[in-house]
Amino acid sequence: MDHDLDAPSLWVRRWAALISGAAGGAVLDLACGRGRHARHLAALGYAVTAVDRDAGALASLEGVRGVHTLCADLEAGSWPLAQRRFAGIVVTHYLHRPLFPRLLEALDTGGVLIYETFARGNEDYGRPSNPDYLLRPGELLEAFGSLLTVVGFEQGRVNVPKQAVVQRLCAVSALAAGDVVLDAPASG
Ligand SMILES: C[S@@+](CC[C@H](N)C(=O)[O-])C[C@H]1O[C@@H](n2cnc3c(N)ncnc32)[C@H](O)[C@@H]1O
Incomplete structure (x- = not known):
């Protein structure tokens, strides 16, 4: 069966409802590509800020209501979102570890970080296979777990939308676990 690689990830769909301020809350889609999220x-x-260095990919988001695009190289020069704070940050299929502290800074109190990318073992199934782009076991927990309240974490092999080894985290910048309301309505 064919699966749509341009469809939003189930992990992002699952946790997006946790982001507060649905009516106008600021959300960052980092290294957004063609902007499925x-x-x-x-x-x-x-209100989505979609950042990527690929102007061609960003062009496909032109005219999409609620999306503001920003063409920037996230690995060269200064962080393009200094002073910006977001109720939600989504990062999928992108890994540049030096940006982890920037993500923490950019998350508002109560903000939700939704991260999903490839992990070690993915080299058995295709690209990326370079360890620089593959998370170590438990790496997202290690990077964010002591500073944010982790509400979801998974690592393992998936078969949909294609065979891959992935790691996924959803974590909230909350004072205590009791500040996170888990039973928000599921989103589309
Ligand atoms: C595999 S795609 C993932 C796109 C999207 N997040 C998704 O899951 O559909 C990786 C994206 O990272 C972007 N990217 C890679 N290096 C980048 C950099 N240094 N600065 C900004 N974007 C970068 C690429 O242009 C590409 O769109």
Whole structure:
């Protein structure tokens, strides 16, 4: 069966409802590519900033209501989102470890970080196979777990939308676990 690689990830769909301020809450889609998540989040009512260095990919988001695009190289020069704070940050299929502290700074109190990318073992199934782009076991927990309240974490092999080894985290910048309301309505 064919699966749509341009469809929003189930992990992002699952946790997006946790982002507060659906009516206009600011959300960042980092290294957004053609913006499968930017579109999904904008459709849910968030005000999305979609960043990528690929102007061609960003062009496909032109005119999408609720999405503001920013063409920037996230690995060269200064962080393009200094002073910006977001109710949600989504990062999928992108890994540049030096940006982890920037993500923490950019998350508002109560903000939700949704991260999903490839992990070690993925080299058995295809690209990326370079260890620089593959998370170590438990790496997202190690990077964010002591500073944010982790509400979801998974690592393992998936078969959909293609065979891959992935790691996924959803974590909230909350004072205590009791500040996180888990039974928000599921989003589209
Ligand atoms: C595999 S795609 C993932 C796109 C999107 N997040 C998704 O899951 O559909 C990786 C994206 O990272 C972007 N990217 C890679 N290096 C980058 C950099 N230094 N600065 C900004 N974007 C970068 C690429 O242009 C590409 O769109």
